Amino acid sequence: MSARIHPSILAADFARLGAELERIRTADLIHFDVMDYHFVPNLSFGMPIFETITASSPLPLDVHLMISDPGRWAPGYAEAGAASVTFHAEATDDPAAVARDIRAAGARPALALKPGTAIEPYLEILGEFDMVLVMTVEPGFGGQAFMPETMPKLRALRERVDAEGLELRLQVDGGIDATTIATAAEHGADTFVAGSSVFGAENAAAQIELLRETADAHTHAH
């Protein structure tokens, strides 16, 4: 399967959001980061902006909830039309229940792990999810440097997914550019969030294509 590129609109020029969405129409999904000043030390946007973008965007949205109490808010994004809703393992005591609520509300559930969070406690519930997001920076801000120390976790997850034949996408997010995407693809990622490297490029479509081709070239059969 071909690599999927999800530009993070956290790095877009919000004063020109309509034009920014046009620049990335060759991407696969739009990554929408929800932050609450509580789970992470930053605030971004929520449901009103989500609804506005969903109504006008040529691409569906991949919602990443960096919020406390995701069980309370996640199904609402699914009902409002999100393609996938990702929430953090660290933010809930019952990730399987949150995943089931997201699926029942019509979106694909995904589990996110901060760089320091191990995957082992969640291996038995991977079947509840359509995607796992291995954060390659501490969540909260765009423009940070990729953390290569997260790669062993990604590789272990890839080996588990392949060994069990699970239908699970593996996403990375944070510091992804034309160099780091090769490393992440080699370690088993197939879905890539990229903020600054896409919106900071003069030609965003060419950058999306470069990222996709680079990831495909460094993907082993999986």
Ligand SMILES: O=C(CO)[C@@H](O)[C@H](O)COP(=O)(O)O
């Ligand atoms: O979730 C986050 C940050 O917490 C990301 O989605 C960033 O928005 C990615 O930005 P870049 O590192 O690609 O600039």
